[in-house]
Amino acid sequence: MVTMVGNESKIEELVTNLIYLEHDAIAAYESVIERLDDKQLSAQVATFRDDHLQHLQVLKEMAREIGTEAPTEGDMKQMLTTGKIALADLFGDAAILKAMKTNEDDTVTAYERASRHEDAIPESKAFFLKALHDEQRHREWFETTAKAL
Template sequence: MVTNVGNQTKFIDAIKELIELDYDAVDTYKLAIEKLKNLEYKDKFYEFKGDHNQHIKQLSAFLARNNEIAPTEPDKTKDLLMKAKVEGASFIGDKDILKAMLSNEEDTVTAYERMNKRVKESSDQKIAKIIADGWEDEKRHKNWIQNELEKLKHSGELS
């Protein structure tokens, strides 16, 4: 799935879609944690899920400061697509769940990168740091998953 988050005409609408994407990520991490067998992966995914929850809280506070109502749930279609990748991968094993989650994290990295470029559209001084920190979190998530997949590849578990 390629995300359109960050391409919305209005900055506030892009923030709302970013929150929905973070809700999608939380739901997908919950599912991945349930399906994974490797405890290290589960622990790391709990951490990443927590980061996404923090993004939701901070972005929702920004909307509240701007008299806007924040979404309270994921976009149903995107959520279904993200979870379907993980659900399908779970029948094969942990490495395929990692691959599915990498694809999902690539979308969140793209979304936060776009929003980081747009942040100057807001007069709220706090939002730049929230977006920049979120982008760093997303890059860290993506890099961790990529590194774990590389380890599996070098160990012969991933072809």
């Protein structure tokens, strides 16, 4: 799935869509944690989910500050992100991790774009860069770990 998040012209739309993206990511992470056979892998994935929960909190605060309503759940893409995980579960832990890597591709792209948004204030850009770093770290771990299994 190729995301369009980060291409919004208005900062309010960007923050709203990032919130949707984080809700979708959290749902996918929870699905992965439940499905992985290796509980050590599940524990690591749970730390990544916690990063997403923290991102969501910051984004909700941003939404409040700019006067836009924060979505309280994911959107239709959530079915795609969690559906990939459910399908991959048929093939084992490596397939689940590979599916999550593709989800992380979208979050990396979204935060790369967000960090360059012309209406983002310096504090927002700093957060977007931090989130980007987190997402790159997650993606690298999923890719490396899946190959090692």
